[in-house]
Amino acid sequence: MSRSNRPWPTLTSDEAAETFVAESDLSAFDWSAAEPVHHEFEDKSARVNIRMLEAIKAEARKRGIKYQRFMRELLDRGMQTLR
Known part of the structure; x- marks a missing residue:
């Protein structure tokens, strides 16, 4: 499985985040630097x-x-x- 170098967007609101998650293919992003928050x-x-x-x-x-x-x-x- 290759990882994409696709940058993560800067989301300025909850609505923007919800739209991004609903409409994006999250598997296209590199999750290696993700940390629990x-x-x-x-x-x-x-x-x-x-x-x-x-x-x-x-x-x-x-x-x-x-x-x-x-x-x-x-x-x-x-x-x-x-x-």
């Missing part, structure tokens, strides 16, 4: 009482993301190291 589609709320909460919030602010999302990313990475 986790997206947050809705806010989730939960109370977390830990001593390092303020440090987590500060680090999340530095990264420009919500601290709940940052905590989930940390947990996901930690769980991956257990496998």
